[in-house]
Amino acid sequence: MSQDIDRKTLKKPDEFTTKVKSLFDLMADHSRKILFLLGIVFVAAFVFALLSSRSNTRNEEAKGSLFQAKQALDKELAVIASAEAPAMQKKSAQPSPELVAFKHFDVNAKLAGSVGKLKTVIKQYEGTKAALDARMTLGDLYFNHGQYxxxxxxxxxxxxxxSGTSDRAMALLGWxxxxxxxxxxxxxxxxxxxxLxxxxxxxxGDSMLSLARCFELANDKNRAKLMYERIISQLPDSPHQRTAEDLKSRIE
Structure with missing residues (x-):
């Protein structure tokens, strides 16, 4: 048996319908503004995606360029090692770049090709991690070959x-x-x-030992001793602690 629907039963659906209609009326009245805002959001999302894609592509290109520069460096060092290898060395043996890794010589004269490639990475891909690594590689290269x-x-x-703490710390330590x-x-x-x-x-540990060493070089034994004590206290059961103990006993 069907039940009659009175006005009370229809009250809530009527209120819901009214609110929905009001919402659509509001959207219709402000349709241009809404479309404009949606357009801005769409354009912003598109630009962000485009820039992210280009940034990723540039970073990958920079990595590839850095890899090629380091390969060129290894080849140039191998040539130098080969020229300076003992005459008795077997011809079949491949001289390692490590043979001259710390030999003092004019980097710009003997490693011009790879130095140029590393500088190109920096110039073309400034702001990338590869450009930062190229700077560190050049710093290490000149340092290892005595051109401080x-x-x-x-x-x-x-x-x-x-931009990162670890990268900055390593660069400061090398500096x-x-x-x-x-x-x-x-x-x-x-x-x-x-x-530090x-x-x-x-x-x-390396920073603290370096500071203590420099304090000694500056004839400030008190500061050197205090730094050694800090190392012993702050870095227990470490190689740095044992080194600090040995060096501290030497100046006491």
């Missing part, structure tokens, strides 16, 4: 350009080493302190 003034320039650039080897002890101390203050745990 040139290495200072590249490490400093890397420290200034680095400090180059300054120390250039006998710029006070400047080295300042840079080592910056490296990054808070990066990977370079903490």
């Amino acid at each position: 003034a040139a290495s200072i320039e590249w490490y400093q650039q890397a420290a200034d350009k680095a 400090g080493y180059a300054l120390e080897n250039s006998k710029q002890i006070n400047n080295a101390i300042a840079v080592y302190e910056r490296a 203050n990054t808070g990066d745990g990977m370079i903490k």
Whole structure:
């Protein structure tokens, strides 16, 4: 048996219908504004996707360019190693670039090709991780071959350009080493302190030992001793602690 529907039963559906109609009326009244806002959102999303795609492509190109530059470097070092290998060395043996990895020579003269390729990575792909790695590679290259003034320039650039804490800490540490080897002890101390203050745990021990070493070079044995004590206290059961204990006993 069917039941009659009275006005009370229809009250809520009527209210819902009225609200829906009001919403559509509002949208109709402001249709141009809504379409304009939707258009802005669509364009922004499209531009973001396009830029992200281009950025990823550029980063991959930069990685490839850096890889080629490092390959060229290995080949040039192998040629130098081959020329300087002992005469008794078997011809079948392939000289390793490591044979001359720390030999002092004019980098620009002997490694012009690979140095040029690394600089090209920096110029063409500025702002990428590959460009930062190219700067660090140049810093290491000049440092390892005894050209500390040139290495200072590249490490400093890397420290200034680095966006991540670890990258900046490593660049600062390399910069400090180059300054120390250039006998710029006070400047080295300042840079080592910056490296330590990054808070990066990977370079903490090396930074602290470097500071203590420079304090000794500056004839400030009290500061050196205090730094060794900090290392012993803050880095227990580590190679840095054992080194600090040995060095501290030497100056007491």
